[in-house]
Amino acid sequence: MKKKFRKVLLLLAVSMAGVTLAxxxxxxxNVESRQTISxxxxxxxxxxxxxxxxxxxxRLPLKKGGYGDDVEYTDKTKLQEYDFxxxxxxxxxxxxxxxxxxxxxxxxxxxxxxxxQYQVKNDKRVFLHFAAVNYEAIVFVNGKEIGQHIGxxxxxxxxxxxxxxxxxxxxxxxxxxxxxxxxxxxxxxDWWNYGGITRQVTLIETQKTFVRDYYIQLKKTDKNIIxxxxxxxxxxxxxxxxxxIPELKITQQLTPDAKGYAAFEVKAKPTFWTPENPKLYKVxxxxxxxxxxxxxxxxxxxxxxxxxxxxxKQVFLRGVCIHEEAAFRNGRAYSKxxxxxxLNWAKEMGCNFVRLAHYPxxxxxxxxxxxxxxxxxxxxxxxxxxxxxxxxxxxxxEAQLTDNITRDKNRTNIIIWSIANETPHGAARLDFLTRLAxxxxxxxxxxxxxxxxxxxxxxxxxxTLNDELSKVMDVLSFNQYVGWYDGLPEKCDRVNWTxxxxxxxxxTEFGGGALYGLRGGLTEHFTEDYQEDLYIRSVNMxxxxxxxxxxxxxxLKDFRSPRRQVRDVQDDFNRKGLISDKGQKxxxxxxxxxxxxxxxxxxx
Ligand code: GCU
Numbered sequence: 001m002k003k004k005f006r007k008v009l010l011l012l013a014v015s016m017a018g019v020t021l022a023x024x025x026x027x028x029x030n031v032e033s034r035q036t037i038s039x040x041x042x043x044x045x046x047x048x049x050x051x052x053x054x055x056x057x058x059r060l061p062l063k064k065g066g067y068g069d070d071v072e073y074t075d076k077t078k079l080q081e082y083d084f085x086x087x088x089x090x091x092x093x094x095x096x097x098x099x100x101x102x103x104x105x106x107x108x109x110x111x112x113x114x115x116x117q118y119q120v121k122n123d124k125r126v127f128l129h130f131a132a133v134n135y136e137a138i139v140f141v142n143g144k145e146i147g148q149h150i151g152x153x154x155x156x157x158x159x160x161x162x163x164x165x166x167x168x169x170x171x172x173x174x175x176x177x178x179x180x181x182x183x184x185x186x187x188x189x190d191w192w193n194y195g196g197i198t199r200q201v202t203l204i205e206t207q208k209t210f211v212r213d214y215y216i217q218l219k220k221t222d223k224n225i226i227x228x229x230x231x232x233x234x235x236x237x238x239x240x241x242x243x244x245i246p247e248l249k250i251t252q253q254l255t256p257d258a259k260g261y262a263a264f265e266v267k268a269k270p271t272f273w274t275p276e277n278p279k280l281y282k283v284x285x286x287x288x289x290x291x292x293x294x295x296x297x298x299x300x301x302x303x304x305x306x307x308x309x310x311x312x313k314q315v316f317l318r319g320v321c322i323h324e325e326a327a328f329r330n331g332r333a334y335s336k337x338x339x340x341x342x343l344n345w346a347k348e349m350g351c352n353f354v355r356l357a358h359y360p361x362x363x364x365x366x367x368x369x370x371x372x373x374x375x376x377x378x379x380x381x382x383x384x385x386x387x388x389x390x391x392x393x394x395x396x397x398e399a400q401l402t403d404n405i406t407r408d409k410n411r412t413n414i415i416i417w418s419i420a421n422e423t424p425h426g427a428a429r430l431d432f433l434t435r436l437a438x439x440x441x442x443x444x445x446x447x448x449x450x451x452x453x454x455x456x457x458x459x460x461x462x463x464t465l466n467d468e469l470s471k472v473m474d475v476l477s478f479n480q481y482v483g484w485y486d487g488l489p490e491k492c493d494r495v496n497w498t499x500x501x502x503x504x505x506x507x508t509e510f511g512g513g514a515l516y517g518l519r520g521g522l523t524e525h526f527t528e529d530y531q532e533d534l535y536i537r538s539v540n541m542x543x544x545x546x547x548x549x550x551x552x553x554x555x556l557k558d559f560r561s562p563r564r565q566v567r568d569v570q571d572d573f574n575r576k577g578l579i580s581d582k583g584q585k586x587x588x589x590x591x592x593x594x595x596x597x598x599x600x601x602x603x604x
Pocket of ligand 1: 422554
């Protein structure tokens with residue numbers, strides 16, 4: 001209650017000072033095509049495990065004197081117990097765990113400080129945009145707390161028009177990656193809790209009234225129509241907006257309504273986007289003299305019985321799961337170059353699909369996949385034992401889903417929005433996820449909605465998916481580890497699968513661990529021989545599943561997890577990668593490559 005009251009007081013005080021206090025503003029999409037100033041680089045930092053920079057010794061929020069004030073500690077006659085002007089820096093973007101050895105396991109608050117020069121332009125508005133911060137961010141501009149954001153993998157922005165001044169400005173961000181039971185994800189996950197300002201920080205300068213958001217895709221009910229909408233932000237919401245797709249000779253002059261929203265639809269015969277020919281069209285969106293461009297593809301996606309239909313043709317999803325962890329460096333990935341290493345490995349394996357686990361990856365991962373002809377399963381981290389009855393937890397999950405769809409709804413290669421991974425059955429979970437699925441379809445009626453559920457052995461040797469959630473999903477997608485967590489690889493030979501629902505089946509995880517180069521018996525865990533044999537038998541088992549529409553083995557590359565403790569074998573790495581943390585392809589990689597090449601021929 002105190003905090004809310006403090007916020008109202010702050011709002012009042014600041015508004016009386018004639019400036020607008022920034023609040024988290026609706027997401028501005030397609031940042032790369034806007035007028036931007038990068039704030040990436042080396043930021044000063046203070047590690048603050050006891051929250052000393054935000055709370056007093058009675059654990060009450062500091063009214064002043066917190067680290068957000070960013071006061072230089074020069075006058076030694078005054079007592080001050082923090083100082084940013086040291087050599088303690090961290091690179092932004094990037095996780096702190098792999099930048100400084102003492103932060104490898106750190107879970108807590110790190111304060112980041114950036115002082116930057118700015119030239120106020122009276123004809124512009126300016127926004128502060130974070131592509132992601134894991135997990136909770138509280139942001140201060142020139143000593144004023146302007147807002148906070150919760151969620152480690154989705155973008156957020158604040159309007160800071162009127163808060164920035166000519167010359168030097170101070171930006172301070174309190175980043176807290178502590179795991180919490182009520183959070184999304186909750187306290188238990190099988191990946192490293194990389195903390196920090198893990199993606200880019202940007203100032204966006206716009207006209208007073210600009211296009212904040214838009215959607216342009218094929219109409220769900222008619223593949224010969226391109227439809228969409230634009231959303232203006234500002235105080236002249238009736239400004240004409242021009243949408244052009246020059247190659248299709250499409251120009252739409254739109255007059256938004258009183259809320260700045262305008263929809264359109266236009267007959268068109270675009271070349272459809274396909275994995276074999278990932279055709280993208282240049283789209284120009286103009287309001288006044290501000291032109292924004294995007295590259296957008298057009299395709300249809302639907303299911304027919306147990307088939308996935310892309311542009312009217314059945315497709316098999318030759319996929320692989322990927323964590324957002326850079327190859328070789330093995331820290332949170334954030335750049336186009338790092339994304340391309342992972343995606344090109346997937347292409348080399350014969351993939352036309354990737355499951356971006358278990359959270360929204362950086363925007364370039366999706367955009368580069370789109371250019372490479374790779375379809376995407378996009379997921380939010382509703383993972384394992386979420387607090388299903390906590391309303392704040394649901395609000396958090398829904399906000400992450402909304403922000404994910406808002407950011408990527410124009411990426412034609414995303415075909416499935418995933419709302420969960422391996423969540424335990426129960427009425428509260430079913431209600432929570434049904435609400436999320438409804439929200440996803442509300443935000444985007446075109447794409448499919450899925451979740452990674454779990455298989456069940458209904459009787460010895462007979463597997464099925466027995467999950468009430470499957471009725472709400474468009475696909476029967478589940479993880480199964482027959483031969484790893486469930487018996488030895490030989491069990492794959494004597495297992496059959498049965499499904500009651502006629503929906504496409506996607507096996508969203510399977511596989512087992514191997515340390516690259518470790519050789520041994522076929523039943524010796526963590527040898528490449530075991531992993532290869534498991535993959536051979538798994539593929540043979542899959543060939544016996546009627547209605548199988550796709551597979552995404554777990555996982556492309558070994559990745560860090562605190563749950564993996566076998567010394568000299570795991571060493572904090574989950575070794576289920578088909579490629580090692582050093583980029584070495586294991587024997588099982590080639591089993592998948594061979595099968596996917598067969599499937600490519602079969603589904604030509
Ligand atoms: C689970 C989970 C993954 C995890 C994997 C494993 O299915 O979805 O996040 O890493 O199994 O145990 O390796």
